[in-house]
Amino acid sequence: MSSPTTAGPAAADRLEVDLGSSRGRVLRRLLRDRSGLAGTVLVALVVLAALLAPLLAPHPPTQVHFETPFQVPRTVGFWLGTDDLGRDVLSRILYGLRASLQVGVLAVVLSVVVGTPLGLAAGYWRGLDVVVSRLTDVVLAFPFLVLAVGLAAIRGASLGNAALALGVAHVPQVIRVVRAETLRLRGSEYVLAARSMDASGVRVLATHVLPNAVPSIVVQATVIVPAVVIGEALLSFLGLGIQPPTPSLGIMLSDAQQYIFRAPTAALFPGLAIVLVCLAFNLFGDALRDALDHGGNR
Amino acid sequence: MSAVDPAGTAGAAGREELLRVEGLHVAYGADTVLHGVDLTVRRGHRVAVVGASGSGKSTTAAAVLGLLQGAGRVTGGRVSVCGDDVTAALVGRDEGRLRRLRGRQVGLVPQDPMSNLNPSARVGRQVAETLRMHGLARGAAARDRAVELLEEAGIPDAGRRARQYPHEFSGGMRQRVLIAMALAAEPELLIADEPTSALDVTVQRQILDHLDRLTTARGASLLLVTHDLALAAERCDDVLVMSEGRVVETGPARRVLGEPADAYTRRLVAAAPATAGRAGARPRPEGPGEDVLVVRDLVKEYRVRGQREHVRAVDGVSFAVRAGTTTAVVGESGSGKTTTARLVLGLEAPTSGAVDVAGGRRDVQPVFQDPYGSLDPTMTLERLIDEPLRIARAGDARSRRARVGELLDQVALSRGLAQRRPAELSGGQRQRVAIARALALNPRVVVLDEATSALDVLVQQQVLALLERLQDELGLTYLFITHDLAVARHLAHDVLVMRAGRVVEQGTIEDVFASPRHEYTAQLLSAIPGRAAA
Numbered sequence: 001m002s003s004p005t006t007a008g009p010a011a012a013d014r015l016e017v018d019l020g021s022s023r024g025r026v027l028r029r030l031l032r033d034r035s036g037l038a039g040t041v042l043v044a045l046v047v048l049a050a051l052l053a054p055l056l057a058p059h060p061p062t063q064v065h066f067e068t069p070f071q072v073p074r075t076v077g078f079w080l081g082t083d084d085l086g087r088d089v090l091s092r093i094l095y096g097l098r099a100s101l102q103v104g105v106l107a108v109v110l111s112v113v114v115g116t117p118l119g120l121a122a123g124y125w126r127g128l129d130v131v132v133s134r135l136t137d138v139v140l141a142f143p144f145l146v147l148a149v150g151l152a153a154i155r156g157a158s159l160g161n162a163a164l165a166l167g168v169a170h171v172p173q174v175i176r177v178v179r180a181e182t183l184r185l186r187g188s189e190y191v192l193a194a195r196s197m198d199a200s201g202v203r204v205l206a207t208h209v210l211p212n213a214v215p216s217i218v219v220q221a222t223v224i225v226p227a228v229v230i231g232e233a234l235l236s237f238l239g240l241g242i243q244p245p246t247p248s249l250g251i252m253l254s255d256a257q258q259y260i261f262r263a264p265t266a267a268l269f270p271g272l273a274i275v276l277v278c279l280a281f282n283l284f285g286d287a288l289r290d291a292l293d294h295g296g297n298r
Numbered sequence: 299m300s301a302v303d304p305a306g307t308a309g310a311a312g313r314e315e316l317l318r319v320e321g322l323h324v325a326y327g328a329d330t331v332l333h334g335v336d337l338t339v340r341r342g343h344r345v346a347v348v349g350a351s352g353s354g355k356s357t358t359a360a361a362v363l364g365l366l367q368g369a370g371r372v373t374g375g376r377v378s379v380c381g382d383d384v385t386a387a388l389v390g391r392d393e394g395r396l397r398r399l400r401g402r403q404v405g406l407v408p409q410d411p412m413s414n415l416n417p418s419a420r421v422g423r424q425v426a427e428t429l430r431m432h433g434l435a436r437g438a439a440a441r442d443r444a445v446e447l448l449e450e451a452g453i454p455d456a457g458r459r460a461r462q463y464p465h466e467f468s469g470g471m472r473q474r475v476l477i478a479m480a481l482a483a484e485p486e487l488l489i490a491d492e493p494t495s496a497l498d499v500t501v502q503r504q505i506l507d508h509l510d511r512l513t514t515a516r517g518a519s520l521l522l523v524t525h526d527l528a529l530a531a532e533r534c535d536d537v538l539v540m541s542e543g544r545v546v547e548t549g550p551a552r553r554v555l556g557e558p559a560d561a562y563t564r565r566l567v568a569a570a571p572a573t574a575g576r577a578g579a580r581p582r583p584e585g586p587g588e589d590v591l592v593v594r595d596l597v598k599e600y601r602v603r604g605q606r607e608h609v610r611a612v613d614g615v616s617f618a619v620r621a622g623t624t625t626a627v628v629g630e631s632g633s634g635k636t637t638t639a640r641l642v643l644g645l646e647a648p649t650s651g652a653v654d655v656a657g658g659r660r661d662v663q664p665v666f667q668d669p670y671g672s673l674d675p676t677m678t679l680e681r682l683i684d685e686p687l688r689i690a691r692a693g694d695a696r697s698r699r700a701r702v703g704e705l706l707d708q709v710a711l712s713r714g715l716a717q718r719r720p721a722e723l724s725g726g727q728r729q730r731v732a733i734a735r736a737l738a739l740n741p742r743v744v745v746l747d748e749a750t751s752a753l754d755v756l757v758q759q760q761v762l763a764l765l766e767r768l769q770d771e772l773g774l775t776y777l778f779i780t781h782d783l784a785v786a787r788h789l790a791h792d793v794l795v796m797r798a799g800r801v802v803e804q805g806t807i808e809d810v811f812a813s814p815r816h817e818y819t820a821q822l823l824s825a826i827p828g829r830a831a832a
Contacts (some may be wrong), residue, residue, distance in 0.1 A: 059571060093490065095354060095409075188671055189666040189667070189668055189671040189672035190671065190672050190673055190674040192640075192664070192666065192672075193664055193666060193732070193735070194645075194673055194685065195645055196645055196662070196663065196664045196745075197655075197660070197663065197686040197689050197690075197739075198660055198690070199657055199685075199689045203689065207674075207685075208674050211674075211676040212674065212675070212676060252698060288392040
């Protein structure tokens with residue numbers, strides 16, 4: 001038996017290795033699955049395209065070329081063609097992705113930050129459960145478009161307000177997932193053990209329930225992203241989200257519908273971009289759930 | 299295999315081999331888990347395959363039926379059933395041939411009665427389905443025959459119960475349904491894989507008695523897979539002991555249990571609580587001890603959804619535990635023993651009555667049953683063991699670390715394991731961690747809620763020895779909740795027998811075991827397998 005001082009550093013190394021291998025196992029499982037691999041690659045591409053938009057875009061997204069409107073795809077200089085003002089569709093899609101993901105991340109962070117504590121509390125304390133669950137029902141029953149219109153009317157239409165409306169609309173989803181996980185974990189013997197050591201509820205939630213619920217929360221977050229991306233496109237399409245001339249996939253669709261017969265591709269490509277983003281995150285989320293399910297911890 | 303035929307089964311029919319397995323090798327991926335298993339079951343014979351978990355006993359049964367999971371495959375050896383060589387079908391996964399083998403020639407009674415029935419289909423239909431699958435009956439005839447089979451399997455009022463769903467059946471009744479299904483096609487060989495390990499002892503005995511009667515009446519043979527050596531010896535003619543994918547000993551049951559030749563079998567026999575009962579009870583600590591745990595008139599009622607009346611899970615339980623002694627609370631599922639434990643631990647508030655512990659709530663610490671479930675998988679051992687200290691805000695980081703080291707020493711785990719996580723440990727090691735955690739605050743009382751039930755016999759013996767040593771060294775007081783009377787006898791000084799929320803008998807372990815006063819206690823005692831044989 002070695003003394004703790006000599007075991008210290010060696011043990012710390014081991015810990016690193018273990019953590020690495022546990023994560024490595026999840027990653028390996030994720031990539032072994034064909035749709036998981038596709039999802040991961042697509043998400044990586046979408047995120048990279050959005051991040052590197054300023055470098056990748058051949059033109060500034062709002063630059064108008066009055067001399068070349070309605071260019072067809074594969075025109076030199078305008079790979080995906082131009083819109084009615086001669087703006088480059090490819091550049092606008094890249095910047096539009098950026099806006100979509102911005103809203104996506106903001107809304108997901110908001111819904112997770114608000115929903116997780118509420119879900120934990122609802123799952124753990126029965127008295128609170130009634131209150132939180134009814135509140136959840138109210139938010140679910142409230143049409144999110146009405147909320148978005150209200151917000152836009154009071155605070156003005158903007159990316160931030162769109163994210164706020166979408167974030168609030170997805171809080172119930174997070175609450176439900178976290179609440180279910182909490183209900184499952186609160187019956188586990190390690191929670192019982194902690195409770196019989198006289199641990200407070202907050203302590204049990206913070207040290208035992210939350211860490212073990214993280215995989216489910218992460219999966220839920222990846223599922224919310226595509227919903228929010230569609231939501232943002234919808235709000236922007238209706239003029240309740242991002243304001244022109246800032247590019248957004250929703251605005252591009254709404255603009256393009258006016259001349260859909262002259263330049264159908266100006267509507268087609270932003271639509272495809274939305275499909276691609278949603279597909280990427282859905283595939284990724286599904287595969288991630290499977291990978292974590294099969295014992296990330298065990 | 300044994301050349302000796304027990305008296306009575308000798309003769310022409312007794313010599314016929316229903317199942318012959320020679321040099322069976324099975325591998326999961328690249329890992330070989332069975333290294334040449336030989337096994338013969340003759341007509342009318344009962345053979346038990348005994349071993350700890352991971353010994354390959356269930357794999358052997360699954361391989362013979364072509365039911366290996368995942369990447370498992372037969373890599374060598376020969377299997378013949380009723381004289382037909384089925385090796386080719388097993389290796390080549392000839393499902394058509396295997397389906398004929400399963401059910402028609404060999405019936406299987408699986409371990410878990412909960413997960414082996416379709417929850418959304420009526421029980422009678424599931425039995426009839428088996429008949430239809432084998433082309434034995436259809437339509438109304440199949441329905442009638444299903445009811446008959448359920449009746450034969452010991453289900454009262456079978457006509458009505460056949461129209462019920464599995465969730466309306468108790469565990470024992472579900473196992474009877476599975477037996478009815480296994481016997482539907484009148485196979486000559488029945489393989490039962492731990493058929494009763496999920497059931498209470500008295501139910502276990504009924505099921506095994508019934509299985510005995512059915513196989514005898516039909517002249518069928520039985521291959522019983524079990525971890526319980528005593529049970530194997532009591533129920534079977536021949537016993538085959540497996541360890542690490544090999545058969546280490548085989549022979550007539552009495553001989554293997556009475557005078558084991560192999561070292562591993564000897565250890566197994568010595569560790570079995572039913573047979574290894576010490577001569578007397580454990581010596582009590584000397585001197586007058588105070589009562590550290592006093593429970594008075596404890597009542598816990600639950601409201602059941604959809605019912606107006608409350609269910610009394612615990613009904614007027616009173617007892618006192620002397621410092622430094624062990625009181626076992628024994629009972630079957632639903633007896634209220636676990637609820638009692640939870641009330642003592644303060645996890646639930648009693649409806650009425652009181653739990654008094656000398657000291658305070660932190661002087662009662664738990665060790666739970668499931669060594670996989672009771673440790674948070676995200677934490678290191680150090681973090682797990684020092685959690686009670688953190689909660690109590692005892693000491694600083696350095697003193698906590700020192701205490702964890704001490705505790706690891708006490709439960710005989712290497713200090714080098716402190717930074718590992720539970721997933722890297724074996725079941726026995728995990729249970730040691732749970733014990734170390736329970737001891738962190740120097741409690742006076744430790745509540746052991748089925749603390750050794752999930753462990754293999756050999757590991758169970760080690761953990762019991764550890765608990766005994768800790769009690770002697772630290773003067774601990776144990777409240778030992780268990781369904782296993784043999785284990786209770788091993789560790790306890792006093793015993794409390796519970797049934798339907800009430801204490802039906804209490805006293806010293808010697809008195810209760812020697813001369814039970816309550817009929818239920820006597821019934822429990824006589825249901826312990828191997829008690830007659832030992």
